[in-house]
Structure formats: structure tokens, C-alpha cells
Amino acid sequence: EVQLVESGGGLVQPGGSLRLSCAASGFSFRNYAMSWVRQAPGKGLEWVSGISGSGGSTHYGDSVKGRFTISRDNSKNTVYLQMNSLRAEDTAVYYCAKLNRNSIVGTSIDYWGQGTLVTVSS
Amino acid sequence: DIQMTQTPSSLSASVGDSVTITCRTSQTISTYLNWYQQKLGVAPNLLISGTSSLQSGVPSRFSGSGTGTEFTLTITGLQPEDFATYYCQQTYNAPLTFGGGTKVEI
Numbered sequence: 001e002v003q004l005v006e007s008g009g010g011l012v013q014p015g016g017s018l019r020l021s022c023a024a025s026g027f028s029f030r031n032y033a034m035s036w037v038r039q040a041p042g043k044g045l046e047w048v049s050g051i052s053g054s055g056g057s058t059h060y061g062d063s064v065k066g067r068f069t070i071s072r073d074n075s076k077n078t079v080y081l082q083m084n085s086l087r088a089e090d091t092a093v094y095y096c097a098k099l100n101r102n103s104i105v106g107t108s109i110d111y112w113g114q115g116t117l118v119t120v121s122s
Numbered sequence: 123d124i125q126m127t128q129t130p131s132s133l134s135a136s137v138g139d140s141v142t143i144t145c146r147t148s149q150t151i152s153t154y155l156n157w158y159q160q161k162l163g164v165a166p167n168l169l170i171s172g173t174s175s176l177q178s179g180v181p182s183r184f185s186g187s188g189t190g191t192e193f194t195l196t197i198t199g200l201q202p203e204d205f206a207t208y209y210c211q212q213t214y215n216a217p218l219t220f221g222g223g224t225k226v227e228i
Contacts, residue, residue, distance in 0.1 A: 035218075044223040045158075045166065045209050050216065059216035062123060095165055107213050108156040108172070112165035 002026040002111045004096045009116030020081040022096030030074040033099040036081045038092035050104035086120045093117050124148050124212050128221030135200050143195045143224045145210035154214040155193045161206045
């Protein structure tokens with residue numbers, strides 16, 4: 001059974017940093033691309049970032065480019081999202097997502113985590 | 123970046139109705155278009171990938187069509203469990219983008 005368990009969310013002040021983790025199990029982790037998708041309270045879905053199976057290819061949404069960094073440790077079956085220079089508008093539930101093949105494009109999200117809430121506020 | 127315009131943003135319907143949701147993209151994306159359903163308070167669920175491929179376990183009353191820049195999700199014979207929010211997503215180019223969502227209400 002595929003499981004994605006996010007951790008690391010919480011309350012952080014504007015300008016601060018936070019690192020989210022997503023522990024994956026139930027599939028051959030290194031063979032699949034992974035993504036982070038967020039959802040602000042009462043709003044729609046926003047794709048944040050994606051990373052290929054090897055970690056050699058990464059992509060970011062315009063609103064987070066230069067501030068967030070996605071990475072993965074295939075020995076630990078874990079994907080990370082390092083979030084720096086956080087703003088109030090980054091407040092959202094952050095979902096870890098598994099893509100259905102080892103590519104960020106031309107694919108789909110077949111499994112989602114339960115989400116972790118990040119609140120940016122003073 | 124590819125912009126997504128999803129319409130309508132909300133609709134009211136009754137059990138048994140057929141509804142259609144449209145997603146338009148700012149440039150051609152071939153058939154790299156997915157549809158997700160999200161119920162309140164839980165993660166989204168993939169319904170349709172590649173414009174028209176129904177995922178395993180998804181009822182056949184859901185169907186998708188389109189190509190290029192215009193795509194549709196149709197629910198034929200709405201059931202009580204279908205009242206939810208639906209999102210389209212393009213995966214032709216990164217950054218991948220979602221439509222704004224369509225809330226289907228009773």
C-alpha cells in the first residue's frame with residue numbers, strides 16, 4: 001500500500017524558514033517523480049515543485065522560485081521541501097504527491113499525502 | 123507558463139443531472155490534461171488522466187474529452203457522492219498548473 005506521510009509543518013514568522021519532509025513507502029521510490037502541491041485556506045490547488053526520481057531534474061512554480069528548494073534522499077525514501085523567506089501568502093496545507101512515472105511532465109498525481117499545515121504569521 | 127481557465131467556478135445540480143465542466147489552456151497541451159476530485163477536508167483524488175483515461179475504481183459516469191486547448195469533464199447521472207470540487211491540471215510543461223476549480227453543489 002502506498003503511503004505518503006508529511007511532517008514539519010507549523011507556525012513560522014514572516015521571513016523565516018521551514019523544512020517539510022515526506023516519508024514514502026509501498027512503492028519503488030527512486031523510480032518515481034515526486035511533487036509538492038499546496039492549498040491555501042478556502043482556495044484552490046497550486047503546484048509548488050517537482051523532482052525526478054534521481055533528483056537530477058527539478059521544477060518550481062513562479063511564486064516560490066528562488067525561495068523554495070525540493071530535494072530527495074532515495075536511501076531514506078524521503079522527499080523534502082526547504083522553504084525560505086516565507087510570506088503570509090505561503091500559508092497553506094502542503095501536500096506531498098507521487099507522480100505516476102519518473103517524469104514531472106506528461107504524468108499525473110496518483111497518490112497524495114494527508115497534508116501538513118504551514119502558517120506564516122507574526 | 124500555461125494558464126488554465128476552468129468554468130464554471132461553481133454550479134448547482136440535482137441527483138441524476140448531467141454536468142459538464144470546461145478547462146481551457148493558454149496554449150496547446152496535446153492531451154496532457156488530468157482531472158481531480160476533492161471533497162472537503164481531504165486530499166484530491168485522480169479521476170481522469172491524459173484527457174480521457176478513467177482511473178481504476180472511478181465510476182463510468184465520469185468521462186473526459188478534448189484536445190489542444192479545450193477540455194471537458196462530464197458527469198452523467200450525478201450521484202450524492204459526486205458533490206465535490208473538481209480541478210483540471212496540465213502536465214504538458216513545467217510549471218504544472220491547475221485550474222481554479224469547480225464546486226458542484228446540490
